[in-house]
Amino acid sequence: MDGKKLAVGWFSFTCCEDSTILFTELLNDHLDEWKKLVDFKYVRQLKTKNSIEGLDVAFVEGAISSAKQEAEVKKIRDNAKYVVAIGACACTGLPSASRNDFKDEMITERIQWYMKNFDYSQKVRKLEEVIKIDDAVPGCPMNAETFMAMLTKYLKLFSIVPA
Numbered sequence: 504m505d506g507k508k509l510a511v512g513w514f515s516f517t518c519c520e521d522s523t524i525l526f527t528e529l530l531n532d533h534l535d536e537w538k539k540l541v542d543f544k545y546v547r548q549l550k551t552k553n554s555i556e557g558l559d560v561a562f563v564e565g566a567i568s569s570a571k572q573e574a575e576v577k578k579i580r581d582n583a584k585y586v587v588a589i590g591a592c593a594c595t596g597l598p599s600a601s602r603n604d605f606k607d608e609m610i611t612e613r614i615q616w617y618m619k620n621f622d623y624s625q626k627v628r629k630l631e632e633v634i635k636i637d638d639a640v641p642g643c644p645m646n647a648e649t650f651m652a653m654l655t656k657y658l659k660l661f662s663i664v665p666a
């Protein structure tokens with residue numbers, strides 16, 4: 504209302520990034536309106552200069568499948584007033600966490616090779632198992648209407664639009 508914008512970051516971890524695609528589709532229709540209200544400080548899919556410092560809201564898609572990802576998402580948590588889990592993989596772990604239920608006989612040589620040569624943790628975890636989350640937008644991919652309502656909720660909470 505006074506020129507202040509909602510500082511937002513959009514992050515992806517282990518997932519297929521379909522919610523990111525949906526988000527960019529929403530930008531087709533809403534970019535002009537949102538850029539008056541939202542400062543997109545971190546959206547790697549849209550720009551190369553990004554900052555995670557001083558975020559009002561971090562939207563996080565995907566499950567956490569390595570120690571490196573765990574450290575990254577904890578850093579995001581430390582830099583964001585609110586964190587919203589985006590999509591089923593972030594909210595429940597699945598389908599990205601399917602390998603948690605593999606029986607020994609399903610762990611093929613190829614899978615063993617990946618586990619040995621990449622920095623994967625034994626279990627894939629939903630976001631809430633790694634950091635505190637404040638809200639969630641379920642769906643595979645995320646439900647677009649719920650995401651829009653969530654964005655409006657935070658625009659109101661930060662008095663950027665009237666409550």
Ligand code: SF4
Pocket residue numbers: 517518519520521522564565590591592593597598599642643644645
């Ligand atoms: S929740 Fe579904 S759409 Fe989203 S990243 Fe996971 S598999 Fe892809």
